[in-house]
Amino acid sequence: MSARPWRFLRRVAAMSAKEVVHIRRDPRTLYIALAMPVIMLILLGFGFSFDVDHIPLCIADGDHSAAARELGRAIFGSQDFAAVDGDSVAAAETALRRGQAMAALVIPAGFERNLAPGRQSPVELLVDGSDGNLARHILGKVEAIVRTVSLRRAGGALSPPLSVKVYTLWNPAGRSPLFMVPGLVAFLLAIAAVLLTALTVAGEWERGSMEQLFASPIGRLEIVLGKLLPYLALGMVQLLLVITMGSTVFDVPIRGSLPLIFLAGLFFLSGMLGQGLFISVVARNQLVATQAGALSSLVPALILSGMLVPIENMPRILQAITIVVPARYLVHALRTLMLKGGGFSVIALDLGAMLAFTVAILALATLRFKRRLA
Amino acid sequence: MSDLAIEAHGLCRDFGAFRAVERVSFTVAAGEIFGYLGANGAGKSTTIRMLCGLLAPTAGTAHVAGFDVGREPEAVKSSIGYMSQKFSLYLDLPVRDNLDFFGGAYGLFGRSLASRMAEAVAECGLSGLADRITGTLSGGVRQRLALACAILHRPRVLFLDEPTACVDPLARRLFWRVIRKLAGEGTTIFVTTHYLDEAEHCGRIGLMAAGRLIALDTPAALKRTYVPGRVLLARGRQLALAASALRGQAGITAIEPFGAGLHLQVDAAQWDEARLTRALLDAGAREVSVEAGEPSLEDVFLAALGRAEQAA
Secondary structure: OOHHHHHHHHHHHHHHHHHHHHHHHOHHHHHHHHHHHHHHHHHHHHHOOOOOOOEEEEEEEOOOOHHHHHHHHHHHHOOOEEEOOOOOHHHHHHHHHHOOOOEEEEEOOOOOHHHOOOOOOOOEEEEOOOOHHHHHHHHHHHHHHHHHHHHHHHOOOOOOOOOOOOOOOOOOOOOHHHHHHHHHHHHHHHHHHHHHHHHHHHHHHHHOHHHHHHOOOOOHHHHHHHHHHHHHHHHHHHHHHHHHHHHHHOOOOOOOOHHHHHHHHHHHHHHHHHHHHHHHHHHOOHHHHHHHHHHHHHHHHHHOOOOOOOHHHOOHHHHHHHOOOHHHHHHHHHHHHHHHOOOHHHHHHHHHHHHHHHHHHHHHHHHHOOOOOO | OOOEEEEEEEEEEEEOOEEEEEEEEEEEEOOOEEEEEEOOOOOHHHHHHHHOOOOOOOEEEEEEOOEEOOOOHHHHHHHEEEEOOOOOOOOOOEHHHHHHHHHHHOOOOHHHHHHHHHHHHHHOOOOOOOOOEHHHOOHHHHHHHHHHHHHOOOOOEEEEEOOOOOOOHHHHHHHHHHHHHHHHOOOEEEEEEOOOOHHHHOOEEEEEEOOEEEEEEOHHHHHHHHOOOEEEEEEEEOHHHHHHHHOOOOOEEEEEEEOOEEEEEEOOOOOOHHHHHHHHHHOOOEEEEEEEEOOOHHHHHHHHHHHHHHHO
16 A cells, blocks of 8 residues: 555656756746746836836926925925926926926916915916826825925914824835835746746647656656646745845845745745646647736736735726635735735735635646546 | 457447447457558557557457456556657657656656666667767657657557658668567567558558458468469569450459569469460560569458458
C-alpha cells in the first residue's frame, strides 16, 4: 500500500523536472514570468496615477483688486494649478477651447466690493468637462481654496458652527501608487500565471506528446500537479520581485506580515495556475489557450478586482460576479497587509475564498482532463 | 493466463456514425512480431489505441499482457510500451532528459533508471548522443530514441504505430534490427506499417481494409493462400499489347505491370516459362524472356482486397 503514494510522488517529480528543463531552455517563459511583470509594474505604476498637479488654469480678472489678487495667489500657491494667460472672459474661453487651459476662473468686476459682510460675491469657474474625473478633481480643489480664502476674509467672526477635521488613515497623502501597487501585483500575477500554464498543457496536445503520456501509467492528477508546481515556484519568485519593486520604487509600505503576504500570493497563484490548466485542458490548442488565458485573467483582474473601481460602486450583478474572482480577494488582502497591517484574522476570509477557488478549479481541470483520446 | 500477449475478441470502434474498426478478433503469442497492415484510414491506429487503453472499444473485449483494456487500462499501461504515429518526443530537450522523463513516468528512478537508460541507449544505438538536443537529430535517430523511451521499463508488449514512416531505408533497416533483437529477448511486438517489404520481418500479418481484418497468417501462408499458382515474370518489348490478349485465358489468375515487365499469376499445371514465352510472342511481343518469380506481399494484399470486395 505504501508504494502507491510513493509512485505518485515519483511521477509528479518526473513531470515537474521535465517542466523545469523546458523553462530553463525557453527564455520566453522566464521573460513572461519575471521580466514582463517588472516592466509592467513600472509602466503601470507610474502610468496609472490619479495624482494630478499643475493643472493649467487661467484667471480672467475683471476686478483688478487686492482681493482678486489674493484669490489668485491662493490658487497658484499650491502645486495643483499652473497659471495660463487668459486675461479676459473671451481669452479664457479661447484657452479652454484650445485645450491650453483645463479651467478658467472668472472674477467679475465689483468682486472686492461685494465681499462686504452680509453680501455674497460670486466667482465663476469654467471647467473642461471632457475628462470627467479631472473636472471633478478641479472642482473640489478650487472650491476648497475658495472656501479657505472666504473664511480667512470673514476673519473668524463668522466661523461656521460645524466643521469637519479630516484625517486620512493609511494613505494620508492620497498617493496613487499606494493603492495601485497592491492591485497591480494581483493583475500581473494573474496574467503571467494563467498564460504560463495555459500554454504548457495545450503544447503537449499540439506536440502529440499527450498521447504518449496517456499511454504511460502517469495519471491526470500527476500531470496537473507536475505541471503546476514549477510554475508555482516561478510565480513566488515573481511575487517577491514585484513586492520588492513596489516597496523600493514606489515606496509602498509593508505594515503587515510578509509571510502572510506570501501565503496570500501562494493561494492566489495556485488558483490562477489552475485556471490556466483548465483553459489548456479544454482548448487543446496553444493559440486558443493564449487568447482565452489572457482574456480570462486580464479582464477580471483589471475590472472586477476592485483595483481600479471600488467593488461597492459596481452594479449589483457585477458585484455578485466578483465573488468568484480571486483577484478581488488578493487585492483586498494585499491592500490590508501592505497599507494597514494587521494579522491573519483580517485576511482569513480572503485566504479562504482563494483556497476554495483553487481547489474547485483544479478539481474541474482534473475532471475535464480526459485521459483517453476522442 | 496463457502465453498469449494480446487477445482481441470482436473489437469495434465507432466515431459518430463512422465505424472505424469492425469486429476485429486475433491473438498474438508472447515474443511474436505481429504486423498490422493496411492503407491509411483502414483502422490500424484505432486498433492500436484501443489495445493501449487510449480509446475505449465501442464493443468487444481485448486483453493485453493478461489485463482487460476496457476495465484495467492502468495495468495495461504499466506493462506496455507505445510509440505513437506522431513523433512525440520533446524536441527542445536533450536526449538524456527525454529518457529521464519517460523513465520517471513509468516510475523508474535512481540507479535502476540509470542502468535501464544505459541499456536502452546501447540497444537502440544512441551511444554518445545523450547531450544532443533532440530536435537536431535526424529522423532515424529520433525514431530510435522514441523506441528507447518506450522500452525503458521493459514492457512485455511493445506497440509501434507506423514507426518507420518518413525514415530513410538505412535507418529503417537499423530500426528493424533492434525490433528483431527485442523480440528475440521475449518482447511481443505489435507493429503497424504500410511498407509491405517491412511486413516480411513479421512472424504473422493481419491485413486491414475499411476497418475489417480481411486476412491473418504468416507471410508464407498468406502467399500460398492468396497467390496459389506460380508467379512468372516476363520481360520484353510490346508486352502491354500482348498482355491484353492473354487476359482471360484459362490458368492465368492475374496480370499486373511490374516495372517494364509483367507480373503474372498462373496455374502451374497449365503454364510454364516456355508456354508463356510462346504465347507472348504469338500475341505480338518481341524479345521475350520469362523467369520464375516470388509472390510478394503486394500480390497478397491486392488479392486479399479483391476477395474482400467480392465478398462484400
